Amino acid sequence: MLTALHPLGKLVVCMAWIAAAILVFDARFQLATIVIASLALVVLDRTSPILILALMVPFALFGFGFLTTSVLFRQDSDFALRIAGESVLNSPAFSAGVTLFLRAIACGMVSALFALTTDPGALIRALMAQWRLPPRIGYSLFSAMQLVPDLAAEAQQIRLARAMKRGRPPRRFPGPVELVSLVIPLLAFAIRRAGRAAIAMETRGLAPDAPRTVVSAPRLHGRDLAFIAIAFAALALCISWVRMG
Amino acid sequence: MPSEPRAPEPIRPAHWQQLSIRYPFADRPAVGPVDLSVEPGERVLLLGPSGSGKSTLLLSLTGLIPHSIPAVVEGSVRLFGVPADARKPSAWATTVAQFFQDADQTLCGMRVEDEIAFALENRALPEDVILRKVAEAMRRVGLPEAWRRRRTTTLSGGEKQLVALAAALAQEAPLFVADEPTAHLAPEAAGRLHRLLMNAGEGRSVLIVDHRLDGLIAAVDRVAVLGRDGTIVAAGPPGAIFRKKRDLLDRLGIWRPLASFLDAELEKVGLAPADPPLSVDDALRHLAGAPPEVVRKARPAIAAFVAAHAARPHGDRAGGATVARLEAADCAPFLGPTVLHDVTLDIRAGEILGILGANGAGKSTLGASLAGLLKLKRGRREGAPGGIAFQKPEHQFVAGTVQEEIATSLGGSGARADQARQVEGILAAWDLAGFRDRHPFELSQGQKRRLALAALTAGDRWPLLILDEPLAGLDAHGAAMVAQHVEALSRSGRAIAIVTHDMDFALSLCTRSVIVGDGGIIAEGPTAQLLSQPSLLKRAGLAEPAIAPAMCWLDRVPAC
Structure with a gap:
């Protein structure tokens, strides 16, 4: 089903969600993003959960770098931790590291959702027809x-x-x-x-300044508008939930 | 007295006047000065030896040279009466459809229907018109509807070539220009392409460069021949050119259709047909129902022709030791899925084996598996490793100069003076002596092919040689040289497997062949026997060799 959606509609939703994942620094939001993207792929696009887990691996490795950097190289927090007698796992540095770790996976999964369900040719045709890409x-x-x-x-x-x-x-x-x-x-x-x-x-006649037709450019349908509306509503809900909590 | 008004000259689709093109840093023009024209509705075949400037001439037609490819151009090119440089090359797409040798030069990596629509989109035609023309082009070329949404990157080389043809035909341009369109096509696909291109009913003018003349030449109105110096040395109707300029063409190393060789043999006994023949059938037609004395006179001439172009006696190699053997092997390309199942095949010392089949059938994979270069998915291989002359000769080059390339292949053993002598001998034998200090990548396609074969066969490292499309890019002179070397290598006891689309070449050299198709080997046996089975050839996407009617004539007409 996701494959049939307009590529630009999906692009807007995915960009908005990635922007939110960057701006909302909360592990719960990142986790929600991962779950929603994965569920969408499994339920709506019948993607194998094993493939989704495999796709997470490179992003997890990337995110693990943030986690270790955050925990091991926060010199300023080390002294405070010892004074307070807190464990590393409860430290702000660790929770920040976890958020960064999850953020890498969340951004990766949103990108994967777009890449796995979008025909690159259709995307480029849509960009040329609707967003005037030269x-x-x-x-x-x-x-x-x-x-x-x-x-x-x-x-x-x-x-x-x-x-x-x-x-x-x-x-x-x-x-x-x-x-x-x-x-x-x-x-x-x-x-x-x-x-x-x-x-x-x-x-074959490609010229920079001549008018041209773009055949088979994807057209916006009602289902695309419904997808965009639902996706933005879900995004707003997640942000509100995080802010309230 | 007032002179009578002259009839206006017809507007010629293409007209080169005293055109000469010199590439930067070259010491002589790549082509020209040339005077050549294509008349309305005319189908012109441009012939010439390797490096005579045929492709350069075609690229100058719409101004790609010098607009996109830098060169100094003198003289003029006019398209339908308009100077070519009056418009940008892209603006000529409505007038000229160009079809290149390599489909990757035409296609952009889109889906099949998008590729065909591309030129029509650039003309800003309405979408429904474009879709109708796309469907029509697919139907004419015979592309299955299921291909519409396939990416061209998933197609085989021959399939891509057919998509490129559909894309060029969809342009419906009044002038069609094709540069070696059948170089990589299996015989059946090449025949279909020739028929589509040369369909006279459409009133289109065609300018074509091709080495594969049998099956094409009958549809050509005029032949123009470029000499080694890049000037036109002969032009005229094909029959007259191939009869009257035979010696000139041979001197230049230019391909001739087989009918021309038979015509020469019949001429020697005074039995050449009145009109120069363009096919072997044409050459024999006047002998149908001829009196016995005429048949008696014709028979030795036809037998001599067949002997010169069908399998030559290589001696009895059946008793040679097995050099390599595949047993119940599943063969797959490097990092790819299995394409050939349950292959059992051996090759013996001194044998020349043909590997034949349609585009994408798995011929190259079989060759590389036989050489031991590809790991088998199942089954086993026995024997010494083999050397391969790859389809793209550039893949083999590792040295900075031609002579270093040969020296590297010879290895480091022996005195330096001896090795230098050996290198010189090899370069001379492959007609590469004049290029010894050139970088291999600077050579023409035919020269690269000869260098790759020379490097592979230098020394005695490989008891088994696999030659993958060894004639691609070669002129007749180069092809004859390859044939001579192959025979000499066979006589020295090397086992040789030749992957080829040229049935006449296979027939002339390969005593035994295998036909690859349907995911395995579908036939194996003496080449002449395999190539005389129409149902087998049809199943494998092949065509009978051009020489077949002469062989049939000899079988059919009793010796008196």
């Missing part, structure tokens, strides 16, 4: 999206060719030395590829 930038984004799998395929071919010279199959993941050695050829490939794409688009 087609040159829009189609550059299309090309950039194409470049990622192309770079991966190119890297695989280069690795195969080098493995052949070494006389053994390539390893699944390249080591650091091999990674560094791939940088220059891949950079050269990306530059060549970008130049060709620019020429191809020009050949």
